Amino acid sequence: MGVKEEVEKRRTFGIISHPDAGKTTLTEKLLLFGGAIQSAGAVKNNKIKKSATSDFMEIEKQRGISVATSVMAFNYGGKQINILDTPGHKDFAEDTFRTLTAVDSVILVVDVASGVEAQTERLMEVCRMRKTPVIIFVNKMDREGKESFDLLDELEDKLEIKVRPLTWPIGMGDRFKGVYNLYEQNLNLFAGNKTGISSDVVPISDLADSQLEEMIGDEAAEELREEVEMIEGVYDPFDRESYLAGDVAPVFFGSAMNNFGVKELLDAFCRISPSPRGRETDVRMVEPADPKFSGFVFKIHANLDPKHRDRIAFLRVVSGVFERNTFYNHIRLDKKMKFPNPTSFMAQDKSVIDAAYPGDVIGLYDSGNFKIGDTLSQGEKFMFKGIPNFSPELFMELENQDPLKSKQLDKGIRQLMDEGVAQMFIQQPGSRKIIGTVGQLQFEVINYRLEHEYGAKCRFVPRNYTKACWITTDNDDQLTAFKRAKTNNVAVDKDDNLVFLAETSFLLTMAEQDYPDITFHQTSEFLLEA
Ligand code: G4P
Numbered sequence: 432m433g434v435k436e437e438v439e440k441r442r443t444f445g446i447i448s449h450p451d452a453g454k455t456t457l458t459e460k461l462l463l464f465g466g467a468i469q470s471a472g473a474v475k476n477n478k479i480k481k482s483a484t485s486d487f488m489e490i491e492k493q494r495g496i497s498v499a500t501s502v503m504a505f506n507y508g509g510k511q512i513n514i515l516d517t518p519g520h521k522d523f524a525e526d527t528f529r530t531l532t533a534v535d536s537v538i539l540v541v542d543v544a545s546g547v548e549a550q551t552e553r554l555m556e557v558c559r560m561r562k563t564p565v566i567i568f569v570n571k572m573d574r575e576g577k578e579s580f581d582l583l584d585e586l587e588d589k590l591e592i593k594v595r596p597l598t599w600p601i602g603m604g605d606r607f608k609g610v611y612n613l614y615e616q617n618l619n620l621f622a623g624n625k626t627g628i629s630s631d632v633v634p635i636s637d638l639a640d641s642q643l644e645e646m647i648g649d650e651a652a653e654e655l656r657e658e659v660e661m662i663e664g665v666y667d668p669f670d671r672e673s674y675l676a677g678d679v680a681p682v683f684f685g686s687a688m689n690n691f692g693v694k695e696l697l698d699a700f701c702r703i704s705p706s707p708r709g710r711e712t713d714v715r716m717v718e719p720a721d722p723k724f725s726g727f728v729f730k731i732h733a734n735l736d737p738k739h740r741d742r743i744a745f746l747r748v749v750s751g752v753f754e755r756n757t758f759y760n761h762i763r764l765d766k767k768m769k770f771p772n773p774t775s776f777m778a779q780d781k782s783v784i785d786a787a788y789p790g791d792v793i794g795l796y797d798s799g800n801f802k803i804g805d806t807l808s809q810g811e812k813f814m815f816k817g818i819p820n821f822s823p824e825l826f827m828e829l830e831n832q833d834p835l836k837s838k839q840l841d842k843g844i845r846q847l848m849d850e851g852v853a854q855m856f857i858q859q860p861g862s863r864k865i866i867g868t869v870g871q872l873q874f875e876v877i878n879y880r881l882e883h884e885y886g887a888k889c890r891f892v893p894r895n896y897t898k899a900c901w902i903t904t905d906n907d908d909q910l911t912a913f914k915r916a917k918t919n920n921v922a923v924d925k926d927d928n929l930v931f932l933a934e935t936s937f938l939l940t941m942a943e944q945d946y947p948d949i950t951f952h953q954t955s956e957f958l959l960e961a
Contacts, residue, residue, distance in 0.1 A: 445531060555592070598683045617634045760808050824870075839885045
């Protein structure tokens with residue numbers, strides 16, 4: 432098979448959701464369809480459990496296990512599907528944001544009862560920013576939840592994207608009878624607690640046919656007809672181009688736990704989702720069809736074993752063919768490197784591979800050469816744009832507790848930041864190090880790892896910032912005045928970009944008003960446009 436065909440058949444995507452909406456369950460059902468696992472429970476056991484939130488060692492252990500399921504590949508319907516796992520745990524949201532840079536599309540799972548929740552909104556913001564095509568799966572239809580039209584309105588409203596149902600539920604909870612596939616015009620009847628992979632799909636070419644009454648009863652039949660008419664009246668016909676442009680999200684209804692509506696989702700996914708896309712670099716756009724290999728690192732996973740400071744860098748192949756034991760350029764370090772043991776992640780199984788194609792994600796063993804965002808290429812000098820930083824929510828100042836170990840502390844903290852465990856902002860005077868995270872857990876992780884891996888001791892002193900904004904301006908005088916007035920709030924990030932650390936949203940708004948020529952960016956994404 433040629434490279435073009437290999438690229439064509441790949442689909443690399445991520446499943447995102449607010450915790451508990453059913454991401455793990457859905458992932459598992461997709462893997463069952465793909466024959467990648469034989470029984471339910473295989474993925475579930477790797478999930479970071481809610482009960483472990485207060486015990487980060489336990490979480491790290493589970494994260495260790497979950498490396499194996501970071502990427503799950505399987506074949507279905509002639510496609511090679513790569514699912515990139517995204518941690519549902521809120522404290523690892525940054526991990527999820529970065530993983531979203533390595534996918535070509537997303538399936539968003541929403542709980543029919545809870546609707547759109549906070550974390551879903553944030554994740555969706557990232558998708559919108561990157562114009563990632565999104566399919567929405569409304570889960571738990573076997574339970575009572577929000578009325579379907581209301582839910583669609585809520586999705587449009589809160590996720591700021593147009594929606595287009597492609598299946599439609601018949602009732603919900605105890606009255607849930609199945610889904611009508613608007614696209615293929617057939618009915619999938621719900622038999623309750625179905626665990627196998629069979630389905631009772633009945634073709635219905637004409638909803639007016641009285642066989643509908645026979646199958647779902649008079650009341651449900653009438654309701655379905657009315658609702659379908661309404662859908663066709665209210666929503667534009669599904670347009671794949673609009674979906675691919677990230678303007679419209681097709682919506683499916685089902686119950687992951689009961690394996691219901693999942694096949695419709697997967698079949699439609701294979702039909703409409705994009706094959707691997709190109710990525711922008713600081714020099715040019717790189718397309719999957721470019722003959723020479725290139726790729727970027729979007730995630731680094733460190734082993735906790737202090738004796739082996741090995742890390743695994745996850746690299747997404749963007750163009751050409753990655754080959755084992757071949758020299759490639761590490762652009763940032765201007766260094767040639769080859770990899771004897773690159774691994775692929777066919778579900779559950781890590782195995783050494785000889786070649787990888789655009790859309791694939793491979794694991795590279797690393798002893799400290801990689802940072803998140805690094806580019807590897809076959810000669811040409813460019814860096815992929817693409818891994819923005821987002822504002823952390825918790826800020827603490829790092830204090831050295833052992834003056835004799837300050838070198839170790841510096842090295843350790845730098846490496847942990849390279850891995851993306853947290854973000855560091857340096858504040859003058861005194862080069863104070865402010866560490867920003869999205870969850871309390873990261874501070875414990877940093878503390879523990881600095882001590883056990885680098886022999887350094889630190890303490891965290893809370894700082895009452897709540898937001899970091901990257902700032903840019905053409906007005907140098909205003910910037911000088913701003914820096915003078917806000918000494919305690921201005922810092923630089925790892926790449927020396929200026930950052931404003933705000934105590935409250937109110938103070939941020941005030942700063943925006945007082946310094947109209949300064950632009951305050953919520954993420955460092957603007958750097959990618961430069
Ligand atoms: P997450 O990865 O998004 O956090 O969610 P996960 O799949 O773990 O699902 C969260 C809970 O919702 C689980 O229950 C799961 O069984 C349940 N669930 C998933 N899909 C459906 C569905 O279609 N219908 C119903 N009724 N429930 C569903 P749990 O009690 O937390 O875990 P477990 O004891 O079932 O493993």
